[in-house]
Amino acid sequence: MNNPQSSIPRQRLHSEVSTKPDNILAMDAKHNPSAFAELYRRHLKNVYSYFFMRVGDVHHAQDLTTQTFLAAKESIASYQGRGSFAAWLMGIARRKAGDHFRHNRETLPLTVVDQLSSPSPSIEEEIDRQLQLEQIAQCVKTILTPDRAEAVALRIFGGLSTAEVAQVMGKSEAAVKMLIHRAIADLQQHLAPHAKGEEQ
Numbered sequence: 304m305n306n307p308q309s310s311i312p313r314q315r316l317h318s319e320v321s322t323k324p325d326n327i328l329a330m331d332a333k334h335n336p337s338a339f340a341e342l343y344r345r346h347l348k349n350v351y352s353y354f355f356m357r358v359g360d361v362h363h364a365q366d367l368t369t370q371t372f373l374a375a376k377e378s379i380a381s382y383q384g385r386g387s388f389a390a391w392l393m394g395i396a397r398r399k400a401g402d403h404f405r406h407n408r409e410t411l412p413l414t415v416v417d418q419l420s421s422p423s424p425s426i427e428e429e430i431d432r433q434l435q436l437e438q439i440a441q442c443v444k445t446i447l448t449p450d451r452a453e454a455v456a457l458r459i460f461g462g463l464s465t466a467e468v469a470q471v472m473g474k475s476e477a478a479v480k481m482l483i484h485r486a487i488a489d490l491q492q493h494l495a496p497h498a499k500g501e502e503q
Contacts, residue, residue, distance in 0.1 A: 357400045
């Protein structure tokens with residue numbers, strides 16, 4: 304018969320892991336798989352969103368997200384705790400995106416997701432949301448310059464701060480702010496006529 308108290312240490316361990324800041328978790332993850340699992344849980348959505356905005360394709364975004372976390376797990380020993388873990392992780396993601404574009408130079412067609420990511424919204428709501436994301440992803444790929452696309456993908460969809468984006472891109476914060484400002488202006492200018500056309 305199992306002791307009902309045997310699960311308490313595991314619950315306490317999970318609680319301790321989930322309350323630690325990223326940089327401490329990353330140091331723990333060098334020898335503690337549950338610490339890396341918590342980092343994965345925290346950053347999965349932002350890494351996937353970054354890739355979706357950069358490549359505009361669900362399957363490639365999923366594959367690149369997996370590659371990024373595998374690479375992060377393999378190289379976690381090199382993380383020194385200086386600077387944010389999110390920026391370190393997105394640096395890996397950025398390199399994976401670069402590799403992808405070098406090997407896939409053609410523009411990939413956007414498709415509607417046939418498997419819903421969440422059961423909570425209705426099918427119509429999920430498809431509408433996905434179509435909007437695909438429209439924005441297409442604009443990011445075709446309208447924005449590479450630097451503007453990268454900055455807006457890291458900041459808005461990757462969830463990094465301006466300082467972290469500057470760290471990942473090797474630019475000043477002022478330069479990153481200008482890239483993001485211009486990217487948003489470009490996107491608004493391009494998307495506004497489409498939104499007006501749908502309202503009519």
